[in-house]
Amino acid sequence: MAARKMTEQKLRKALVEQLKEKNIMTDYNLAEVEEYIRYWKANELLFRDIEERGVKVTYLTTKGTETTKTNESISDAQKNSATMLKIMQALGLQDPVIKGSNSDYL
Numbered sequence: 694m695a696a697r698k699m700t701e702q703k704l705r706k707a708l709v710e711q712l713k714e715k716n717i718m719t720d721y722n723l724a725e726v727e728e729y730i731r732y733w734k735a736n737e738l739l740f741r742d743i744e745e746r747g748v749k750v751t752y753l754t755t756k757g758t759e760t761t762k763t764n765e766s767i768s769d770a771q772k773n774s775a776t777m778l779k780i781m782q783a784l785g786l787q788d789p790v791i792k793g794s795n796s797d798y799l
Contacts, residue, residue, distance in 0.1 A: 699789070705730060707789030715785060722784055729780045732773045739770040 708726045712718045743766050750764045781787070 711786045732777045736773045739766040742766040
């Protein structure tokens with residue numbers, strides 16, 4: 694049986710549940726959850742770009758010649774992931790659990 698895909702709604706619910714369990718449901722912490730979700734959605738798009746265009750992409754230089762370089766989405770995804778981790782650590786949360794999946798974590 695394949696693991697179920699994390700959706701924005703499942704992610705939000707899992708993170709808010711952790712806030713409730715830790716008794717730290719504040720407006721600030723809810724805003725941090727929303728910030729985390731924005732980064733998560735951006736990462737989804739970045740990884741889709743990497744899957745579609747690949748790790749190396751061809752660019753046209755200002756001189757009109759083609760050159761290949763690393764897809765910028767890779768470094769952007771790394772930066773996003775680092776920021777997401779910092780948000781989770783600041784809130785004292787763990788990776789959300791998808792209930793009913795083969796895997797306990799994302």
